[in-house]
Amino acid sequence: MKAWFIVLVAVLILAINMGLRQALGIFLPDMVSVYSMSLPSISLAFAVQNLLWGAVAPFAGIMAERHGYPKVLIAGALIYSAGTALMAVSQSPIVYHLSNGILLGIGVGATTFPIVLGAVSQYFPEKKRSLALGIASAGGSLGQFIYALAGNALNQTYGYSTTLLIFAMTVLLIPLLVMPVKPQASENAPVISSEPAWRGKNFILLAAGFFVCGFHVAFISVHLPNYASFCGLTSDIAANSLAIIGLCNVAGTVFAGWLGGRYYKPYLLSGIYLARAALIFAFFISPKSAESFYWFAAIMGVLWLSTVPLTSGAVAQLYGAGKVASLFGWVMFSHQIGAFVAVYSAGWIVELTGTYNIAWYLSILLGITAALIHIPINIPKSPERILSQ
Incomplete structure (x- = not known):
């Protein structure tokens, strides 16, 4: 029962962590107006945020x-909330880059998947484990x-700044969630040196796939x-599309976790990227x-974060559940390098x-590449900390 209580806490933490972060794209047109900056300049802060998030994780x-885990999550939540509040009250481009780029990058990185799923894995x-990781990961989608939806509604009613201040206050729920949780040493995995992972083919391929x-x-x-506005569609359609992605991925991520407990994770990952x-x-x-935005969002939603329980589960199988927070953190760094490249390059491509x-062409090509990358990964059938993999 205690283990599933930890999963519930993880769901709520990731709902706040990823929910706020993934909804920030709704405010992109407002940011261009408020800060009087070009799209590449606005995108740079998001790119730095993604890169720093990955480096911190x-x-x-x-x-x-x-x-x-509680100490790290509390510290990260305080930084995350402060950065969101600072972005809300300032109209300075410098403060915008400091808050959205640096403070949010640190705060998100200290409260995101590797730390939360590392705790669940133990x-x-x-x-x-794979199903538990899938359920916990679904919190981000929820x-x-x-x-x-809330961000778009609040923004239309109260404006950009007030909405971000409300969001900043929700982040302060994270310390309240983790305070009852007592640290526990894992009984399922001993502490093992992570150094051999760097030399292993499997680790490198998992990280390369997660870049995509x-x-x-x-x-x-x-x-x-912003793409929706280029197509002459309203902000409601854009917000609804992001919401549909999140809602559909609740089921998609849990289902991926369930599949990961029964089938070979690298092949499942190849299928997701090809899809x-x-x-x-x-x-x-x-x-x-x-209609086309909504069907795209619904299907993409099923695939959205479905890679997370499978990739983190593969790391746990290869290197031990006690090392998920640090080793999946490094894999997440590769993920965020990909995020940095995507956000910043897309801004310049449009410019x-x-x-x-x-x-879009790059997204298609990279998806095919990631599908091929996962095929050579070898996870033994009896995966008891095979550090040479």
């Missing part, structure tokens, strides 16, 4: 493994659904609202309307060409 994971044996996941998720979550590439191609060539076409 492995070190936050190491700190969590050594000093306890409470479950291998047979149940949060995206809630924050996207970061590219897809960041590009769509940040730039889809993404096919979906993006179909969306790109289709006429743009509310230079006037369209998002090249960014």
Whole structure:
């Protein structure tokens, strides 16, 4: 029962962590207006945020493994809330980059998947772990659904600044959620040196594949609202699309976790990335309307964060549940490098060409590449900390 209580806490934390972060793309047109900056300049802060988030995650994971997950999550939540509030009250471009780029990057990185899933992993044996990780990961999708709809409604009623202040206050719920949780040493995995992972083919391929996941998720979550406006569609359609992605991925992520406990994770990941590439191609060539945005969002939602329980589960199988926070943190860093490249390059692509076409082409090509990358990954059938993999 205690283990599933930890999963519930993880769901709520990731709902706040990812919900707020994924909903920020809704405010992109407001940011351009408020700060009087170009789209590439606005995108740069998002890109820095994504990169810093990835850089912070492995070190936050190491700190969590050594000093306890609650301490790291509380510190990260305070920074996250402060950055969101600062972005809300300032109209200075410098403060915008400091808050959205640096403070949010640190705060999100210290409260995101590697730390939260690392804690969850320690409470479950291998047979149940993948499903538990899937349920916990679905919190991020549920949060995206809630924050996207609430953010759009609040923004239309109260404006950009007030909405962000309300969002900043919701982040302060994270310390309240983790305070009752007592640190626990894992009974399912001993502490093992992570150094051999760097030399292993499996680790490198998992990280390379997750780069593509970061590219897809960041590009769509940040730039889809702006792309909708390019297509002559309203902000409601953009917000609804992000909400649909989040809602559909609640089921998609849990289902992926369930599948991961029964089938070979690398092949499942290959299928997800190939499906993404096919979906993006179909969306790109289709006429743009509310209906096309919604069916794209629904199918993409099933695939959205479904990679997370499978990738983190693969890391746990190969290197031990006790090392998920730090090692999955490094894999997440690769994810966020992909996010950095996507967000910043898409801004420049639009600036230079006037369209998002090249960014969509890259998304398709990378999806196919990621599908191929996962095929050579080898996870033993008896995955008891095979560090040489």
